[in-house]
Amino acid sequence: MEDERFDAIVVGAGPAGITAAKELAAAGLSVVVLERGQFPGAKNVSGGILYRQPTEEMCPGFEAEAPLERPIIEQRYLMLTEDAMLGGTYRSMRFAEPPYNAYSVLRSEFDKWYATKAEEAGAEVFPEFTVTDLLWEDGKVVGVTTGEPDGELQAHVVVLADGANSLLAQKAGLHKEWKPIEQALVAKELISLPAEKIEDRFALPTGMGTALEIFGESTWGLLGYGFIYTNKESLSIGTGGLLEDLIESGKNVNDMLDRFKQHPAIAPLIAGGETVEYSAHLIPEGGYKHLPRLFADGVVVVGDAAGLVNPLNREGANLAMVSGKLAAQAIIEAKAKGDFSIATLSRYSELLDYSVVIRDLFKIRNTTDFAHERPHLFTEYPHVMSDIAREYLTVDGVPKKDKQKKIAKMLFGLPKKRLLNDAVGAFRSLT
Numbered sequence: 001m002e003d004e005r006f007d008a009i010v011v012g013a014g015p016a017g018i019t020a021a022k023e024l025a026a027a028g029l030s031v032v033v034l035e036r037g038q039f040p041g042a043k044n045v046s047g048g049i050l051y052r053q054p055t056e057e058m059c060p061g062f063e064a065e066a067p068l069e070r071p072i073i074e075q076r077y078l079m080l081t082e083d084a085m086l087g088g089t090y091r092s093m094r095f096a097e098p099p100y101n102a103y104s105v106l107r108s109e110f111d112k113w114y115a116t117k118a119e120e121a122g123a124e125v126f127p128e129f130t131v132t133d134l135l136w137e138d139g140k141v142v143g144v145t146t147g148e149p150d151g152e153l154q155a156h157v158v159v160l161a162d163g164a165n166s167l168l169a170q171k172a173g174l175h176k177e178w179k180p181i182e183q184a185l186v187a188k189e190l191i192s193l194p195a196e197k198i199e200d201r202f203a204l205p206t207g208m209g210t211a212l213e214i215f216g217e218s219t220w221g222l223l224g225y226g227f228i229y230t231n232k233e234s235l236s237i238g239t240g241g242l243l244e245d246l247i248e249s250g251k252n253v254n255d256m257l258d259r260f261k262q263h264p265a266i267a268p269l270i271a272g273g274e275t276v277e278y279s280a281h282l283i284p285e286g287g288y289k290h291l292p293r294l295f296a297d298g299v300v301v302v303g304d305a306a307g308l309v310n311p312l313n314r315e316g317a318n319l320a321m322v323s324g325k326l327a328a329q330a331i332i333e334a335k336a337k338g339d340f341s342i343a344t345l346s347r348y349s350e351l352l353d354y355s356v357v358i359r360d361l362f363k364i365r366n367t368t369d370f371a372h373e374r375p376h377l378f379t380e381y382p383h384v385m386s387d388i389a390r391e392y393l394t395v396d397g398v399p400k401k402d403k404q405k406k407i408a409k410m411l412f413g414l415p416k417k418r419l420l421n422d423a424v425g426a427f428r429s430l431t
């Protein structure tokens, strides 16, 4: 009897799923992608910084064709108090020349384009198909269903690329529901503004872009950050925090974003702009210590669905792509052996362990705990730094020596043991 199964069914047409499908199809495997959105990218929410080098590795020559917004030539790290902003900027004209480091993108456009690359490789991409469950046979995943009478499809392997809070990975027994401490919730708006206004307000050369990461008051002092990324004719602005902190503090991300937009240092940047898109989305931030099982009989999980996000360095899409590619590699090897058993699929986990994804997640495995245990980093410290800067910069007839003494008092007024503990903790969690 002819085998009507696909080699692989990919659930979700984000960067992880599309990369997996593209690689599988390019190797001659039969692959179908099921996406619940009206088109790939329709449901995607992202701040929108896409790194060039990892994307080039997945899709050589992408810059010539992909819908990209602005090359990012600058990174600003800022702290807000109620009335002040302080921070640092790194701008390099090397980032303003090819090969660029990163681009801003609108994911709804980028993902739609990226999916055509999987189709060109031979994958079939079906939008408006929501997978509701997995099909099982003798304890092995053998396909998926949309819950409709004719909505069952079978495959040797199912690739779960259904993003944050993957219900299907839970159904596959790979992990339990993420805990609130393992997820961040972020609200984001796309605000349209003419290109010249963006370039004037952010002091950018024509066509170039910047990325702002903003701590402190941007999140009501909770662990998390606000961001503003410049697109061609719009700004992506968002903010959010760990779900556990949001629940405990009773704060909600819609109010947080409204408040962030009204801050005296932020409001002028977005003034006159029109909100054209609003969304809120979860980000899995449990990191290395909370990684799920990545494979089982007949199934692998990739990208956000597997919790592969590096929140410290704002990397999600590129890690999703790498995991999609490595999962594909393991499936291609399984196909060559004619063996899709759990033992063969474990190769995916092995490949991932040696990749930049797991190595980076391992490196920052203690960072969230470090910051979460120290709420004063985002409340008290920005205020002290702001007071010091204001004192130093205010010319009021007080001799500089007296000012220095006052500033030293402000610094030494902080609990010394805690300061030392913070410094040691920061060093340990980042090295």
Ligand SMILES: Cc1cc2nc3c(=O)[nH]c(=O)nc-3n(C[C@H](O)[C@H](O)[C@H](O)COP(=O)(O)OP(=O)(O)OC[C@H]3O[C@@H](n4cnc5c(N)ncnc54)[C@H](O)[C@@H]3O)c2cc1C
Pocket: 011, 012, 013, 014, 015, 016, 017, 034, 035, 036, 037, 040, 041, 042, 043, 044, 045, 046, 047, 048, 049, 050, 129, 130, 131, 132, 161, 162, 163, 164, 186, 187, 188, 238, 281, 282, 283, 302, 303, 304, 305, 309, 314, 315, 316, 317, 318, 320
């Ligand atoms: C506000 C915000 C800002 C971010 N900023 C950045 C950034 O600047 N840079 C960066 O690299 N990363 C960023 N990220 C993270 C990044 O968006 C993700 O890491 C990345 O999109 C993960 O890709 P993925 O393919 O695993 O999942 P997704 O991109 O979420 O794709 C999952 C897909 O699966 C589909 N799907 C879900 N369930 C089903 C189902 N049952 N059936 C069929 N289809 C389904 C969804 O519609 C979606 O298209 C940000 C995330 C958020 C929320």
